[in-house]
Amino acid sequence: xxxxxxxxxxxxxxxxxxxxxxxxxxxxxxxxxxxxxxxxxxxxxxxxxxxxxxxxxxxxxxxxxxxxxxxxxxxxxxxxxxxxxxxxxxxxxxxxxxxxxxxxxxxxxxxxxxxxxxxxxxxxxxxxxxxxxxxxxxxxxxxxxx
Amino acid sequence: xxxxxxxxxxxxxxxxxxxxxxxxxxxxxxxxxxxxxxxxxxxxxxxxxxxxxxxxxxxxxxxxxxxxxxxxxxxxxxxxxxxxxxxxxxxxxxxxxxxxxxxxxxxxxxxxxxxxxxxxxxxxxxxxxxxxxxxxxxxxxxxxxxxxxxxxxxxxxxxxxxxxxxxxxxxxxxxxxxxxxxxxxxxxxxxxxxxxxxxxxxxxxxxxxxxxxxxxxxxxxxxxxxxxxxxxxxxxxxxxxxxxxxxxxxxxxxxxxxxxxxxxxxxxxxxxxxxxxxxxxxxxxxxxxxxxxxxxxxxxxxxxxxxxxxxxxxxxxxxxxxxxxxxxxxxxxxxxxxxxxxxxxxxxxxxxxxxxxxxxxxxxxxxxxxxxxxxxxxxxxxxxxxxxxxxxxxxxxxxxxxxxxxxxxxxxxxxxxxxxxxxxxxxxxxxxxxxxxxxxxxxxxxxxxxxxxxxxxxxxxxxxxxxxxxxxxxxxxxxxxxxxxxxxxxxxxxxxxxxxxxxxxxxxxxxxxxxxxxxxxxxxxxxxxxxxxxxxxxxxxxxxxxxxxxxxxxxxxxxxxxxxxxxxxxxxxxxxxxxxxxxxxxxxxxxxxxxxxxxxxxxxxxxxxxxxxxxxxxxxxxxxxxxxxxxxxxxxxxxxxxxxxxxxxxxxxxxxxxxxxxxxxxxxxxxxxxxxxxxxxxxxxxxxxxxxxxxxxxxxxxxx
Numbered sequence: 063x064x065x066x067x068x069x070x071x072x073x074x075x076x077x078x079x080x081x082x083x084x085x086x087x088x089x090x091x092x093x094x095x096x097x098x099x100x101x102x103x104x105x106x107x108x109x110x111x112x113x114x115x116x117x118x119x120x121x122x123x124x125x126x127x128x129x130x131x132x133x134x135x136x137x138x139x140x141x142x143x144x145x146x147x148x149x150x151x152x153x154x155x156x157x158x159x160x161x162x163x164x165x166x167x168x169x170x171x172x173x174x175x176x177x178x179x180x181x182x183x184x185x186x187x188x189x190x191x192x193x194x195x196x197x198x199x200x201x202x203x204x205x206x207x208x
Numbered sequence: 209x210x211x212x213x214x215x216x217x218x219x220x221x222x223x224x225x226x227x228x229x230x231x232x233x234x235x236x237x238x239x240x241x242x243x244x245x246x247x248x249x250x251x252x253x254x255x256x257x258x259x260x261x262x263x264x265x266x267x268x269x270x271x272x273x274x275x276x277x278x279x280x281x282x283x284x285x286x287x288x289x290x291x292x293x294x295x296x297x298x299x300x301x302x303x304x305x306x307x308x309x310x311x312x313x314x315x316x317x318x319x320x321x322x323x324x325x326x327x328x329x330x331x332x333x334x335x336x337x338x339x340x341x342x343x344x345x346x347x348x349x350x351x352x353x354x355x356x357x358x359x360x361x362x363x364x365x366x367x368x369x370x371x372x373x374x375x376x377x378x379x380x381x382x383x384x385x386x387x388x389x390x391x392x393x394x395x396x397x398x399x400x401x402x403x404x405x406x407x408x409x410x411x412x413x414x415x416x417x418x419x420x421x422x423x424x425x426x427x428x429x430x431x432x433x434x435x436x437x438x439x440x441x442x443x444x445x446x447x448x449x450x451x452x453x454x455x456x457x458x459x460x461x462x463x464x465x466x467x468x469x470x471x472x473x474x475x476x477x478x479x480x481x482x483x484x485x486x487x488x489x490x491x492x493x494x495x496x497x498x499x500x501x502x503x504x505x506x507x508x509x510x511x512x513x514x515x516x517x518x519x520x521x522x523x524x525x526x527x528x529x530x531x532x533x534x535x536x537x538x539x540x541x542x543x544x545x546x547x548x549x550x551x552x553x554x555x556x557x558x559x560x561x562x563x564x565x566x567x568x569x570x571x572x573x574x575x576x577x578x579x580x581x582x583x584x585x586x587x588x589x590x591x592x593x594x595x596x597x598x599x600x601x602x603x604x605x606x607x608x609x610x611x612x613x614x615x616x617x618x619x620x621x622x623x624x625x626x627x628x629x630x631x632x633x634x635x636x637x638x639x640x641x642x643x644x645x646x647x648x649x650x651x652x653x654x655x656x657x658x659x660x661x662x663x664x665x666x667x668x669x670x671x672x673x674x675x676x677x678x679x680x681x682x683x684x685x686x687x688x689x690x691x692x693x694x695x696x697x698x699x700x701x702x703x704x705x706x707x708x709x710x711x712x713x714x715x716x717x718x719x720x721x722x723x724x725x726x727x728x729x730x731x732x733x734x735x736x737x738x739x740x741x742x743x744x745x746x747x748x749x750x751x752x753x754x755x756x757x758x759x760x761x762x763x764x765x766x767x768x769x770x771x772x773x774x775x776x777x778x779x780x781x782x783x784x785x786x787x788x789x790x791x792x793x794x795x796x797x798x799x800x801x802x803x804x805x806x807x808x809x810x811x812x813x814x815x816x817x818x819x820x821x822x823x824x825x826x827x828x829x830x831x832x833x834x835x836x837x838x839x840x841x842x843x844x845x846x847x848x849x850x851x852x853x854x855x856x857x858x859x860x861x862x863x864x865x866x867x868x869x870x871x872x873x874x875x876x877x878x879x880x881x882x883x884x885x886x887x888x889x890x891x892x893x894x895x896x897x898x899x900x901x902x903x904x905x906x907x908x909x910x911x912x
Contacts, residue, residue, distance in 0.1 A: 156597060157597055157600055158598075168580060
């Protein structure tokens with residue numbers, strides 16, 4: 063009986079979670095201000111060490127903010143805004159490394175290394191587990207003088 | 209040469225010679241197999257400490273008395289510098305911070321040789337001591353040569369010095385944050401040295417992990433506190449309202465922290481199940497080499513950082529030492545891996561040790577991403593490609609899924625028993641945490657919170673937090689019957705779960721403050737109020753405050769009509785041309801109002817521009833840090849096991865260890881004669897000391 067209640071409880075929970083997540087993830091379209099903020103979070107303040115243009119009050123950061131606000135209200139695409147900024151301030155102005163060319167490595171390598179680590183670790187453990195179980199089965203036999 | 213310089217240089221020289229003589233004595237003792245030389249060798253630690261103390265005393269005397277004949281003092285101190293910031297001047301630039309490193313290391317080595325004094329004749333302890341002396345010789349060598357804190361100014365002694373960097377003289381956190389960080393960095397030298405010793409001797413005696421665990425736990429706690437205090441410092445001082453920027457210096461501290469966190473978990477699998485021994489040794493080597501790498505990264509000027517207050521030409525030396533540690537470490541591991549391999553194996557993926565493997569994979573991935581992101585621009589540049597920036601968005605994108613997965617496994621891991629868990633009992637134990645997560649999620653959605661990442665952070669935070677509370681309760685009720693109420697809370701397991709709670713608090717605070725912040729500016733004339741993000745900001749007026757060290761233009765601002773007047777300011781320090789902004793913060797448990805003075809009074813109305821940043825739950829980041837510290841101290845203070853089988857010279861417990869039984873005698877004072885064959889541990893046994901193959905306390909039980 064207890065087991066049945068547990069199954070019911072997990073089932074109810076799954077339904078509640080699914081509904082809550084469906085409502086909560088929401089979506090809805092981006093407002094222009096949200097769009098400008100999203101674009102700016104990937105633009106470096108040219109005068110700072112590692113702040114984004116939205117986090118600094120340096121004159122160049124303020125200029126970039128004003129440009130992005132105007133470009134967003136003109137309806138320019140993300141790509142057009144970014145390529146203008148790159149042509150004006152150089153490729154280092156984007157905080158995200160590009161996903162093409164050499165820089166693509168910085169995105170790909172972690173995935174490759176983690177996958178390799180997981181698979182390699184599993185293989186080692188499986189081999190070792192197999193050896194250990196063989197060993198433990200063989201040992202009592204040896205201990206008995208066989 | 210003045211008295212300070214003479215005393216300081218003698219101290220550094222004494223430290224270097226003591227370390228070098230210690231290395232030589234121990235090397236001869238180990239090569240010839242002479243225990244009496246090993247016992248002599250440990251005494252050099254006291255000379256090393258004497259040298260470090262003399263050098264520190266000289267430096268402090270020079271700073272406090274403003275002895276500008278020392279170049280370091282002339283650059284980092286002035287007659288106007290207040291006493292506290294004169295003292296902290298020792299770690300506000302490169303040469304002095306290496307002196308602090310040397311001092312902490314000398315104290316640590318002294319504690320270590322004292323702790324293991326009865327076993328000084330054991331080659332394992334001899335090798336470990338030799339490794340620590342080697343590290344000390346390197347750092348004192350730096351001070352004797354390229355990073356000399358006691359070099360004197362050329363020409364006449366200047367009448368006044370430049371004073372510390374302006375960012376380093378208006379916040380008390382500069383007094384403690386670097387010290388904690390260094391205690392953390394340096395502390396890992398001891399587990400590292402024992403890892404080297406184990407690899408060099410090919411021995412891994414019973415009790416190894418337990419003996420070094422307290423050093424590792426305390427270092428980890430110091431490092432955690434140091435990192436949180438560093439974030440707090442940058443929040444209070446730098447004026448952009450953030451606390452973490454994935455800056456190279458921040459990453460350099462995070463990398464060893466991640467490795468050490470992985471180690472603290474997987475070391476338990478070694479202690480309890482005889483698994484992952486070589487892997488654990490590798491993690492210790494990685495932790496230590498990453499502290500050196502971090503020093504290279506932040507002290508060589510190869511990367512720009514808001515925290516690196518020194519540039520030097522030490523780069524090649526530090527990189528060389530890092531390369532040496534890595535090459536020797538990898539060589540030792542390759543050489544000894546087969547001999548040291550532990551016999552334990554994974555019975556089932558659904559087990560405590562299985563969850564530690566996932567933990568190690570996730571933390572390893574986390575560390576890899578941080579390392580790659582930090583050095584990638586350098587590598588790309590070195591190969592002549594155009595400049596790239598790897599900034600916040602990259603780290604956020606890559607790390608967020610890993611952090612959420614870690615939260616999930618933080619909930620699952622503690623309910624799993626060692627060896628093998630049955631799916632149904634695991635599900636039963638997860639019911640309560642899972643319902644807590646569901647309730648948290650539903651109430652957040654009902655309250656209008658939208659967005660997948662924030663909701664996941666809240667849900668998984670509640671999941672992990674409830675699981676930790678549940679584990680504390682289970683462990684407490686089981687242990688209370690046996691040892692009484694206060695002692696029942698003093699267990700490593702409870703300490704670990706308190707740390708989990710602290711991490712959950714930080715995760716929720718991070719997700720909230722980063723998602724629901726508001727940033728803007730108000731232009732206000734004296735007496736005028738403005739509304740911003742639910743707060744009323746009233747500007748009262750401005751004034752100029754002059755102190756010997758600086759002149760500040762302060763705005764008097766009141767938040768929400770409170771009685772406390774905040775003073776965001778712009779300050780001019782001495783002859784330093786650049787003015788620096790000093791933010792002012794009104795903190796409550798609910799949210800922080802962060803004020804900066806962005807524009808000075810202008811026009812007839814004398815209106816100022818105030819920068820206002822409102823972020824919820826920021827204070828919980830620091831509270832979470834305090835909870836982590838409390839948990840770490842609790843775990844380190846608790847007795848990890850009974851006083852049996854402390855490793856000793858020639859003890860035969862080396863090699864593959866007998867596996868600890870799954871279930872211990874519940875109230876036993878001695879090891880159970882027979883391991884019960886129960887398929888799964890009952891609740892709460894995780895908090896009890898292991899039985900057979902138990903870790904031993906470091907101690908006096910050693911030599912016969």
